[in-house]
Amino acid sequence: MARRLKLGLAGLAAVAALAGHPAAASEKADRANVAAAIRADHDAAVERLRAWIKLPTIANMGLNHKEGAEYMRQLALDAGFQVAKVIPTDGVPGVFATLDAGARTTLAIYFMYDVKHYDPKEWSSPPLEGRMVDRPGEGRVIVGRGAVNQKGPETAFLTALKAFKASGIKLPVNLVLVAEGEEEIASPHFPQVISNPEVLAAMKKAVGVIIPSAGQSVDGQVTLELGAKGAVELQLISSGEKWGKGPTKDIHSSLMANVDSPAWHLIKALNTLVGDDGHTPAIDGWFENVKPLTERQKQLIAADVAAGNEADEKKSLGIKQWYAGEDYLTAAYRLASQPTVNIQGLVSGYMGPGGKTVLPGRAEAKIDLRLVPDMTKDEAVTKLKAHLAKRGFGDIEVNVSGGYGPTQTDENSALIKAEQATLAAAKISQTMSARSAGSWPGVIFTGPPLSLPAGSFGAGRGGGAHAPDEWFLIDSTNPKELGFDQQAGLFADFLYEVARSGKAKP
Structure with missing residues (x-):
């Protein structure tokens, strides 16, 4: 078994000091208990992820629409949400859940439970098996369709919630969860989920929305994306x-x-x-x-490029040059703006x-x-x-x-500040990106009537989304990359940070 890193909630005193706001003794004890519960749940959590991978919901093939929604609903209940409902639409149903912790701040979470289809002949192991394999230089990974996009990071987030529940510790924030089974076909019916009066009323109480992610690069860096096409x-x-x-x-x-x-x-x-x-x-x-990129957005892109590795990126994409032979920075500007x-x-x-x-x-x-x-x-x-x-x-x-449409969030919003503070406390290198070239239905949250800050958050690592041999890091051997337990711990840290920086909404 690969060595597991001792980061995140395990280093509570250091985390509190680094964050610049020493936690009370009771909070430190609570967080230590949550960290212990995450570690104790490790093997069971991996099996939950493997079981979820075995049930693919594929929107454009009409596969497991009802089963996927019901499974998502039950996962929410198991993680501690008091209420979880399947929300019918004219297409694939969605899921809505709430967790009332009696806190003054509410955070919204967006999940997708659908995956891209797959051709088993292109995979080194059956795509629904969830086989554990060694990845040189990184550790043990689970291979399967949906492993990183998005069931792995989502399972890590739910594992953090289960750890609070197992420890008998109240979450520092209330949660609203909305999930859909059509993200991979551009979310044609997700607006119907959000416009449901009960869902809309709950979402309006949130200070922001995140989608759990596993976006660390091989050198451990996390890029916080302020928007998406x-x-x-x-x-x-x-x-x-x-x-x-x-x-x-x-x-x-x-x-x-x-x-x-x-x-x-x-x-x-x-x-x-x-x-x-x-x-x-x-x-x-x-x-x-x-709308052209602003000077500030260009600055963020340039900083992100400076921290990146062009050769590694080209290798991962299987390309020898960018469009028209452009340099790395020009290509990055084009990626965000065109x-x-x-x-x-x-x-x-x-x-x-x-x-x-x-x-x-x-x-x-x-x-x-x-x-x-x-x-x-x-x-x-x-x-x-x-x-x-x-x-x-x-x-x-x-x-x-x-x-x-596209989505954009202010870098000075409380949500982004909480993300930055959480990564800084965990000593995770970070940059900000003006806009992801990929897409997710964040505009449904950032646009009217909600007008909430929204973005992805998480560390951990994975790859192969939409491709054969999709994988998600479970046990890290690279001290710069978070394994599953540490990613779950980082999500718990983030909830405390949101509680500190977020404002209550009526």
Whole structure:
């Protein structure tokens, strides 16, 4: 068994001193008891994570919608939430839970319980097994779909709550939990969960919202993200039926000589969406409402780049250069500031081994759009449709399956200050990022009617999200990286910090 680090709640006196506000003796004792309970729960917690990995909820495949929601509800109750309910929507249900600790401050937590689909043939071990393997230089990790995105960090957070419960110690804050099973398809029905009157009333009491994360780099650094791009998931479909040209079914490829091709029709349409570089969006009016990076945001990005490792990042991505051969800092500015039009996949005709001489009657492009302030989902979709229609591609179906706008949180908010203080107390190196290029539905919290600060928080480490052999660090051998117990302990530390820095809301 790999050596477990003695960080987080284990070093209580040091933590209190570093935080600049020595804890009362009773709080130190409580936190020591919570730390002991986390350690005692280690093996059981890993088994809970493994059991959760074995139950994948996959929104776009209709897999385990009800089962995933009920499982999430029970996990909340087991962790100490007094009330947990499944909230129906027009799609996949959500989960809402509350924990009243009698505290003056309430924190909201966002979970996703869905995962991306997977191809077992691409994995070194079965993707739902949750196998423990050694990762050289880092320690023992659990491999499985959802291990780091997001079931591992979420299990660590719930483990912290279970430790309070097992110790008979009240949490320093009240909690409101909202969870969804459609994050991986851009949260099409999550607004229905939040707009539920009971959920909305509880959320309005919160001082902020976090999604648990495991974002440490290999050298132990954590980047606090102050925002995230918005995302729109859609499909562009070209068919002989809608076009009025070409076949309504697959026909012999020899007929390409005198029959129109819906597949080439789609390709021609796709080619208008980007410039000649195959990269820069060319949709009419696409950059009209794009808000440039502020000087402060550029400073944050530059500091984050200076603390990063370009070679390691390129290696992890499997690339040799950034777009147009740009330097690391310029590429980082572009990553944060440029909205994108991306082709996830192309589907048409025969997709099996070898060839099959057909002229397809249908072609589909799976597209995602990434949005930056001050763009909106509705604006992006409207402009895309108008762009296609103007160029003679109005017959191409635009099926939007989900989406939301970008999110941004003030670095001076109490939530971000609590995150910074918690990491500083644990001696974890940190930077801030102006905006994540990835997306999550944070705008549902930062936008009206809630207008709350929101962001991810956590240490720990993992990788392979959306990819084969997804993994999450359990027992760390690297003193700079937090293992599972220490990540759970950091979440407990964070709750105390929120209690100190947060303000009560009526």
